[in-house]
Amino acid sequence: MSAFERxxxxxAREIAAERRHPDGLVAAxxxxxxxxxxxxxxxxxxxxxxxASASALFWIALLFAATLIANRTFDRELEDDAIDALLVIGGxxxxxxxxxxxAVGLVLAIVAIVGGALSIVLLDLSVSLAGHLALxxxxxxxxxxxxxxxxxxxxxxVRARVALVPIxxxxxxxxxxxxxxxxxxxxxSGDPNAALGWSGILAAFAxxxxxxxxxxxxxxxx
Amino acid sequence: xxxxxxAPFPTIRLRPWLGIAATAAAVLATxxxxxxxxxxxxxxxxxxxxxxxxxxxxxxxxxxxxxxxxSVGWLWTKRPWFDAVAASSAEIGVLFTGLFxxxxxxxxxxxxxxxxxxxxxxxxxxxxxxxxxxxxxxxSVSTDFERRATRAAVLGVIAVIDIPIVHLSVLWxxxxxxLPTVLRAAGGPALDASMGMTLGVSxxxxxxxxxxxxxxxxxxxxxxxxxxxxxxx
Numbered sequence: 001m002s003a004f005e006r007x008x009x010x011x012a013r014e015i016a017a018e019r020r021h022p023d024g025l026v027a028a029x030x031x032x033x034x035x036x037x038x039x040x041x042x043x044x045x046x047x048x049x050x051x052a053s054a055s056a057l058f059w060i061a062l063l064f065a066a067t068l069i070a071n072r073t074f075d076r077e078l079e080d081d082a083i084d085a086l087l088v089i090g091g092x093x094x095x096x097x098x099x100x101x102x103a104v105g106l107v108l109a110i111v112a113i114v115g116g117a118l119s120i121v122l123l124d125l126s127v128s129l130a131g132h133l134a135l136x137x138x139x140x141x142x143x144x145x146x147x148x149x150x151x152x153x154x155x156x157x158v159r160a161r162v163a164l165v166p167i168x169x170x171x172x173x174x175x176x177x178x179x180x181x182x183x184x185x186x187x188x189s190g191d192p193n194a195a196l197g198w199s200g201i202l203a204a205f206a207x208x209x210x211x212x213x214x215x216x217x218x219x220x221x222x
Numbered sequence: 223x224x225x226x227x228x229a230p231f232p233t234i235r236l237r238p239w240l241g242i243a244a245t246a247a248a249v250l251a252t253x254x255x256x257x258x259x260x261x262x263x264x265x266x267x268x269x270x271x272x273x274x275x276x277x278x279x280x281x282x283x284x285x286x287x288x289x290x291x292x293s294v295g296w297l298w299t300k301r302p303w304f305d306a307v308a309a310s311s312a313e314i315g316v317l318f319t320g321l322f323x324x325x326x327x328x329x330x331x332x333x334x335x336x337x338x339x340x341x342x343x344x345x346x347x348x349x350x351x352x353x354x355x356x357x358x359x360x361x362s363v364s365t366d367f368e369r370r371a372t373r374a375a376v377l378g379v380i381a382v383i384d385i386p387i388v389h390l391s392v393l394w395x396x397x398x399x400x401l402p403t404v405l406r407a408a409g410g411p412a413l414d415a416s417m418g419m420t421l422g423v424s425x426x427x428x429x430x431x432x433x434x435x436x437x438x439x440x441x442x443x444x445x446x447x448x449x450x451x452x453x454x455x
Contacts (some may be wrong), residue, residue, distance in 0.1 A: 149319060150380065153372045158363040171353035172380055174346070175387055212380055219297055220376040 003098075006091055010099025011106070017076055018107055024072030025107050028065035032115035035061040036122060049123050055184035059140065059177055065111045066144050067165045070104050070152040078157070093218035097149060101213070104145040112137055120122055128190030135199050136187055140180030142206035146213045147172050153221055176205050237441070240434040247427035254420040264415075271329040273420055277428035278322035282347075283385050284432065285315025286354065293378030296371055301449045303440075305371040308378055310439035313358050313433060319351040346388040353381050367450050 001009075018025055028214045040048040047053055077083040077096075086092045116137065119125060125131055151169035155161040170177075183198030255273035262269040288311040295304035326344065327337045338344065357377050363369035412420065 147380075150376070154360060154377055155363075158360075160363060163362065164356070164360065167352070167356040168377060171349045171356065171384065174349050174384070208383070209380075216297065216376050216379055220373050 003094055005074055006089075006095035007102060010086070010095045011102035014073055014076075014100060014103030015106060018073075018103070024069045025110060027072065028107070028111045029114055031068060032061045032065050032111055033118055034054035036115065036118050040116055040123060045123070049125060051125075051185040051188035052181070054119055054123055055123055055188060056181045058115060058184065059180050060222075061115060061172060062108065062112055062141075062144065063148075063173065063177065064166070065115075066104060066108050066148040067152075067162075067169070069107050069111075070145070070148045071165060073100055073104060074093070074152050074156060084155075087221065093221045094214065096221060097153065097213060097217045100153075101145045101149045101210075104149055105141060105196045108145060109141055112141055125188060127188055129187045129192055129195060132192055132195035132199070133184060133187035136180060136183035136195060136202065139199050139202035139206060140176065142181070143176045143202060143209050144173065146206070146209040147176075150209075150213050150217050153217060156221075172209075176202065176209075179205065237437045240430060240437055244430035244434040247423065247430050248348050249429040251420070251424040252374045254423055259417050259420040260414065265333065268329065268332045271325055274420060275322065275325040275329060275423040277360070277425045278318050278325055280425055281428050281432050282319040282322050282350070283389070284348070285311045285318060286385055288436075289315065289354075289378045290382035291358070291377065293375035296375045297379070301366075302367075302371070302451070303444065305375070306440050306443035306447060307436075308371075309361060310436055310443055312354055312361075312374075312378070313439065316351065316358060318432070319347065319354065323347060323351060331368055336389070343388065346384070350384045350388050353384055357381060367454070369445070395411060424449065 019088060035057060041051070043053060050055070053063075074083075077086070083096070086096055105126035117177070147169045148165065151165045151172075152161070153165040154168060158164065177202040179198045183195050183202060186192075186198060251273065255270055259270065259273070289308050290345055292304045292308035292311065295301065296308065326347075330339065331337050357374060360377060361370055361374050364373060419444070
């Protein structure tokens with residue numbers, strides 16, 4: 001079995017577990033929806049509708065949603081010591097990281113689609129460049145799980161893991177958050193060049209984080 | 223296999239000399255910064271804080287690059303000395319980054335009229351500071367020696383990405399902060415010769431202080447590691 005097949009198998013297992021007990025997805029969706037409502041309540045509908053505010057809140061919601069999903073994924077791995085069985089297989093560490101990243105990314109994509117649709121409908125956002133927005137969101141979602149899963153693995157089996165994951169991952173994700181927020185705001189307000197420029201930066205960060213993650217993260221998994 | 227009895231670390235012999243050299247350089251740098259360097263035509267004497275602020279920035283970068291190199295060293299060789307260097311440099315780096323932000327804030331009040339502004343350089347530096355606080359937090363919550371060292375090393379490698387972002391943020395984004403004055407892509411330093419010389423001596427003094435502190439801190443960390451690893455036998 002190739003490394004890619006092993007990673008797909010781990011991802012399929014995670015997705016199957018999430019389908020049976022979708023508590024990670026439900027928590028992330030509820031949290032994202034809550035944030036959309038709180039945003040328009042706190043800022044007022046006028047300011048919440050501004051492209052910069054709407055996209056910033058959307059990506060911050062996705063950041064926290066990603067930590068919820070990743071934590072729930074690894075809670076399941078730690079229950080009944082499922083993770084230990086996986087790690088004794090040759091190439092299990094790489095498969096665990098890549099598979100978990102893929103699974104978290106897929107669940108996060110659902111949260112992004114639902115959360116994005118909710119923001120567009122409830123905040124009555126006008127999307128000037130729908131294709132560009134989809135590109136920014138897709139590329140933004142590539143980098144997020146690579147770092148969130150990395151931080152979750154670093155904090156695995158330590159006290160205060162839930163608090164530690166955002167502390168470790170959010171600073172690393174600062175450029176990604178900036179690029180995805182600016183890119184989404186540009187797509188909402190109809191600036192194709194800016195949206196494509198930020199998309200290029202997002203693709204570069206996704207590549208760097210993905211390669212770094214696959215190169216060194218397996219070493220940190222015990 | 224973890225090495226428990228390391229060969230004597232060369233800083234043990236260098237330590238007193240480093241301390242003496244750092245003190246002498248700091249005295250000279252203080253005199254040059256407060257007396258010898260001329261008053262700035264625009265900012266007056268307020269500008270003199272750059273003789274502290276810029277070396278602190280340099281040390282913040284240096285300390286975190288050392289964390290990166292030592293982290294790679296640990297992942298590559300599993301020698302505890304590398305972990306001791308990474309831990310020590312991260313602590314000193316956090317200290318210097320904190321001082322760097324405070325010094326910048328003291329300069330900002332008379333110059334910009336505010337203690338803090340949402341400038342990309344200030345924000346990215348503060349995020350870098352918090353990133354390495356997170357690094358120290360990660361170290362503090364792990365109890366097993368090897369596990370802690372490996373986890374911290376992975377984070378130490380990834381976190382280095384933030385250093386170029388901090389330095390280049392003033393070029394990439396609209397910024398109130400002045401552009402790089404010494405490490406410029408185009409041409410040499412944009413400073414008066416005597417100011418540049420004073421800045422050079424200050425940077426040297428702070429670098430010596432960093433190495434003197436590192437020598438002490440690494441020695442403490444190595445003693446702690448030896449205790450932990452021998453207790454585990």
